[in-house]
Amino acid sequence: AYILDSPIIGGITEGSVAEQLDLQEKDQILSVNRIAVSSWKDVQAQLRKSEFPVIEFKIDRGGDVLLRKVSREYFSSGKTLGWKILIEPTIGQVSAGSPADKAGLLPNDRILEINDQKISDWSQISPLIQKTKGTEVMLSVQRQSSVISFTIKPQWNSGKKYWIVGISSQTIHVSESFPDALSLGMTQVYDITVKTFDFIFRLVQG
Numbered sequence: 001a002y003i004l005d006s007p008i009i010g011g012i013t014e015g016s017v018a019e020q021l022d023l024q025e026k027d028q029i030l031s032v033n034r035i036a037v038s039s040w041k042d043v044q045a046q047l048r049k050s051e052f053p054v055i056e057f058k059i060d061r062g063g064d065v066l067l068r069k070v071s072r073e074y075f076s077s078g079k080t081l082g083w084k085i086l087i088e089p090t091i092g093q094v095s096a097g098s099p100a101d102k103a104g105l106l107p108n109d110r111i112l113e114i115n116d117q118k119i120s121d122w123s124q125i126s127p128l129i130q131k132t133k134g135t136e137v138m139l140s141v142q143r144q145s146s147v148i149s150f151t152i153k154p155q156w157n158s159g160k161k162y163w164i165v166g167i168s169s170q171t172i173h174v175s176e177s178f179p180d181a182l183s184l185g186m187t188q189v190y191d192i193t194v195k196t197f198d199f200i201f202r203l204v205q206g
Helices: 040-049 099-103 122-132 178-205
Strands: 009-012 028-032 054-061 064-071 083-085 091-094 110-114 138-141 146-152 155-158 162-164 168-171
Touching: 028 040, 040 178, 091 099, 099 146, 110 122, 122 138, 138 162
Parallel strands: none
Antiparallel strands: 009 083, 028 054, 054 064, 091 168, 110 138, 138 146, 155 162
16 A cells, blocks of 8 residues: 555665665655656656656655656666665554454554564564564554554464464555556566566576
8 A cells, every 4th residue: 555655765775776876764756757756656657657768866855855866777677776665554454363363453553562662664563573483472553542552472374484463564456547557567577577587597507
């Protein structure tokens, strides 16, 4: 569901192109190639459609407007700049019979703390769950106007080899226009084809 959120950068990967461009956490993307954007969906659409060799970003940093330019090759080759997208830690689904379900967590609960550590982004949740190594974890959530605490014992997922509590982030279903759907479809087919042949090439190389 983050695709409809404002395009505010949640963090920067160390050593990435984004770091070299001096992009920072909480920077908000205002435009891509001088076309205004108001959501991550808009950003993705403009990156997909752009035919310019250089992509220009207009950034708002605390009221100051900055310009950053990067070669389109980073996106056309499947690479990323290294920015992280802020995803609200609001539960979208609770798996039936999971530890979270048995504890009483519900969709739309917003996770505030895990073991007294404040949570502001969905990406913080799994690493903290893994650190418990199966021991009980304390979750504090906001449910409407109330703050509720839960004690949950993570469950080992033998297939994926990690600890789970049985929650997932919010999702939405979006209907695209025919031109956008066609463009998205072609892009995905291209990506899958490239990755397939890359895998075969690496397999042959050993």
